Amino acid sequence: MFPSALFNFQSLLSVILLLICTCAYLRSLFPSLIDRNKTGFMGTFWKLARIGERKSPWVGAACLIMAFAVLFWS
DSSP: HHHHHHHHHHHHHHHHHHHHHHHHHHHHHHHHHHHHHHHSSTHHHHHHHHHHHTTHHHHHHHHHHHHHHIIIOO
16 A cells, blocks of 8 residues: 555555654653654654644644545545
8 A cells, every 4th residue: 555655645645644643642652662763764753743743733634634535535
């Protein structure tokens, strides 16, 4: 599923939104797991968690819009 998401814009947005929401949720449960890796490849998950925390109303709205798009537009 993931390689095909790179070529479909709607699927790519879904994957990115899911990663943001998942990282923010995992950081709320286990902050030390995400916070100890702030650089390198694992730092990407820390950055996604920060986006999910700071822009949470916008991320939530994007998730709702994406849900309606997947359910009714696809």
